[in-house]
Amino acid sequence: MAAEPLSPDLAAEMPATRGGLAALVARVRSESAALWNLDRDGSAAVLKGRAYRARRQRIRLLRHAVQGLFLALVLWIGFDFVRWVRGLEAGRIVGSRPPGVDGFLPISGLMSLRHLFHTGEISPVHPAALVILLLVIGMSLVVKKAFCAWTCPVGAISEALDALSRRLFRRRLSLPRWLDLPLRSLKYLLLGFFVWAIFFRMTPALVGEFLGSPYNRVADIKMLYFFESLSPFALKVLAGLGVLSLLVPYAWCRYLCPYGALLGISSLLAPFKIVRHASSCIDCGLCARACPARLPVDRLARVRSDECSGCLSCVADCPVPRALRLEAPSPLRRPLRPAIAAVALVALFGLGVLAARLTGNWQNDVPAAEYLHRIHELDGPQYDHLR
Numbered sequence: 001m002a003a004e005p006l007s008p009d010l011a012a013e014m015p016a017t018r019g020g021l022a023a024l025v026a027r028v029r030s031e032s033a034a035l036w037n038l039d040r041d042g043s044a045a046v047l048k049g050r051a052y053r054a055r056r057q058r059i060r061l062l063r064h065a066v067q068g069l070f071l072a073l074v075l076w077i078g079f080d081f082v083r084w085v086r087g088l089e090a091g092r093i094v095g096s097r098p099p100g101v102d103g104f105l106p107i108s109g110l111m112s113l114r115h116l117f118h119t120g121e122i123s124p125v126h127p128a129a130l131v132i133l134l135l136v137i138g139m140s141l142v143v144k145k146a147f148c149a150w151t152c153p154v155g156a157i158s159e160a161l162d163a164l165s166r167r168l169f170r171r172r173l174s175l176p177r178w179l180d181l182p183l184r185s186l187k188y189l190l191l192g193f194f195v196w197a198i199f200f201r202m203t204p205a206l207v208g209e210f211l212g213s214p215y216n217r218v219a220d221i222k223m224l225y226f227f228e229s230l231s232p233f234a235l236k237v238l239a240g241l242g243v244l245s246l247l248v249p250y251a252w253c254r255y256l257c258p259y260g261a262l263l264g265i266s267s268l269l270a271p272f273k274i275v276r277h278a279s280s281c282i283d284c285g286l287c288a289r290a291c292p293a294r295l296p297v298d299r300l301a302r303v304r305s306d307e308c309s310g311c312l313s314c315v316a317d318c319p320v321p322r323a324l325r326l327e328a329p330s331p332l333r334r335p336l337r338p339a340i341a342a343v344a345l346v347a348l349f350g351l352g353v354l355a356a357r358l359t360g361n362w363q364n365d366v367p368a369a370e371y372l373h374r375i376h377e378l379d380g381p382q383y384d385h386l387r
Contacts, residue, residue, distance in 0.1 A: 034058060035339050038055065038059065038339055039055075042335065044321075062342045067150060067151065067155075074103075077101055081224065082224065083095065088368075088371055097368065100128060101128075102129035102220065103132040104223055105220060106129070107198075108125075109126075109132065112133075116130065118207070124364075125216055126216070128356065135353070141266055142270055144274075145264055145310060146309065146341075146345055147263060148309045149310055150310075150342075150345055161245045165247070166249075183255045184254060184255060186255050187255060187257050187261040188261045194258060215382070215384065217374070218366075218378065222378065250293075254293070267306060273327070273329075274302070274314060274315065274327075275301070275302050276302070276323060277324075280323040281298070284319065288314070290313040293308060315338070
């Protein structure tokens with residue numbers, strides 16, 4: 001039987017489709033090479049027009065790609081965990097519990113850190129909470145508060161609210177310095193409270209009791225139920241924080257986040273910081289206007305502030321590639337190109353998780369059968385916070 005000939009329209013369309021696909025592949029390859037080689041030479045020329053916009057967009061694309069990767073990972077973990085909990089509620093075990101959900105248990109992670117200091121051992125209950133905490137601190141010990149700008153989902157939401165705020169108000173709003181400085185101390189006071197309560201107020205025996213308590217063993221499910229059944233007060237607090245972050249961008253990150261305070265302190269030791277080369281700087285001030293932390297980048301030789309998140313917004317908006325770079329101090333004096341920074345942060349997190357898996361410090365020690373038993377008695381007094 002003879003094959004039916006193609007219609008003229010379809011025959012004409014197929015080469016175009018092949019050509020379009022080939023052009024798309026070529027474009028992806030070209031853009032990938034451009035991203036990887038970005039700032040390799042560190043030109044001292046002043047970029048203008050299309051070249052300036054292309055470089056700025058590529059640096060932003062790198063960070064947003066890493067943000068998107070981690071946001072997708074968080075959503076996948078959340079979906080998988082909800083599906084697993086719904087199975088427990090129905091009296092069956094569906095799949096397995098994703099250990100990454102421990103990242104939403106920072107108090108358990110801090111408790112485990114205290115336990116590690118005292119015993120030299122990692123608590124088998126929610127060990128991933130400690131692993132993720134240490135990896136996040138590790139990021140800040142390399143590239144400032146990189147977790148906040150590159151991987152934190154709350155940071156990504158804050159950035160989206162900042163963009164919306166600028167669209168609504170046509171400029172980035174900020175509090176006056178006399179109010180901004182004392183408010184920034186709030187997150188350090190919150191961090192100080194947690195450190196005092198866990199590392200000084202609680203005895204090692206009490207920490208061990210908390211880690212093995214019925215409450216902590218099901219803290220992940222308690223956390224899920226809390227967000228699924230928010231009280232009117234909690235809804236008002238979250239709505240208030242959202243409105244506040246719209247009026248004063250990054251309000252939560254800048255004033256209230258104790259996690260950010262911890263990373264800000266540890267980031268002071270980071271070797272890679274934003275360095276301004278005065279010999280190449282043209283004093284345009286674009287870097288200072290781009291900085292979400294409102295740091296005077298255009299007047300600093302090296303950005304040491306605990307508020308710097310290593311987001312590279314200043315580097316992206318600088319029209320002279322050699323003027324602002326992420327660099328280690330002498331004698332290394334080696335710049336960290338944007339693409340290398342992105343790969344290094346992802347690799348650091350991935351290798352840390354792999355090491356935790358290989359050493360048996362990733363999977364929770366609470367068996368699924370125990371969860372299956374406990375989930376139907378979570379309203380009991382034994383599952384209240386340890387007093």
